Amino acid sequence: MSVKQALLALLEQGPKYGYQLRTEFEERTGSTWPLNIGQVYTTLSRLERDGLVVAGGDDGEGHVVYRTTEAGRAEVDAWFGSPVPRDQPPPRDELAIKLAIAISSPDVDVEYVIQQQRTATMRALQEHTRLKRSGRAARPEAPEDLAWSLVLDALVFEAEAEIRWLDHCEARLARLATTGGGTHS
Amino acid sequence: MSVKQALLALLEQGPKYGYQLRTEFEERTGSTWPLNIGQVYTTLSRLERDGLVVAGGDDGEGHVVYRTTEAGRAEVDAWFGSPVPRDQPPPRDELAIKLAIAISSPDVDVEYVIQQQRTATMRALQEHTRLKRSGRAARPEAPEDLAWSLVLDALVFEAEAEIRWLDHCEARLARLATTGGGTHS
């Protein structure tokens, strides 16, 4: 649900062809989220079918160039003008679901699950900070570098929150084990 | 990619039928993520097709009862035994993508986008804390209540991290505007 709008937003800054869209998408997010070229073309077909973009208009090099329509422009404005919905059913959080089910399952060593996850998340966190230190994002001058830097920060913030939550879960479970709690189920 | 494993894990605690699986899933996650009943049946069909569950064995009330196979049990063990992958391409973050593209787009008021999002996320955060105060999660005694409590905590931690990130973005952009930066593009 985000590739569609992202491609549309990129197209609004000037007509582009498919391969170019992938390149620009990856540049602006610092190659954090690789975008399969196949998906670019299928998404463009659907956008065209829905009247949000039109193909046509040579760029003098024989590329299949797309540009936004009025409806497409409206869609982009709506995207930027409204927040990503964070109320109502939030997107499913696999980790939270996993722990929730693990807790009420005998035969599952919840402590171990938590420790495994923390190790993995900390490794990811270290990789993100390493990238920040070493990359263009270290001294962002161009807007694209700033964008990359901020994307990396988002990943860092998310990872830190996840680790804090895991610690929190561990503490709650430990307290439950020592005080009344006892065995579950 | 999480409903499949969740249903499988629930089935490993005893044979169940479709409707029952939805109820249990929602109970254990405190109705945070409603699960469409249609998806339960299609997922069960696919699990059966893949040899992870088998249908059959009456429960004495004419329900279509499923139970895990050996392969299904292995799948569940693998799920609990390995972390949710947080390295390599992390799942696409719509908000991060949106801001990254917005930053390198003239004609987009990034400040406004950030403020809109912060308002929405703070509203969601308040709703989560309200639920925590008022619900069963306030004094978790049963394991399911603890699970719900922890799920709510996860949502709170995520929302807080998002707000911190938005503040961070705003600060970086403000600094860029006052110091050298100037207009982009």
Add this chain to the structure above:
DNA sequence: CGACACATGTAACACGTTACATGATTTG
């Protein structure tokens, strides 16, 4: 020449959502 990047697609599949169809049982 051979490998690699550029460039455009198609097909098959996985997962998820919504809406529809159908019927039994329970409860006000």
Add this chain to the structure above:
DNA sequence: CAAATCATGTAACGTGTTACATGTGTCG
């Protein structure tokens, strides 16, 4: 009786992934 809940499914669609097919241009 009417409405709600329990219960099982199917169909159509949206989005995303992987793999395959095909061809051009460039560079060592």
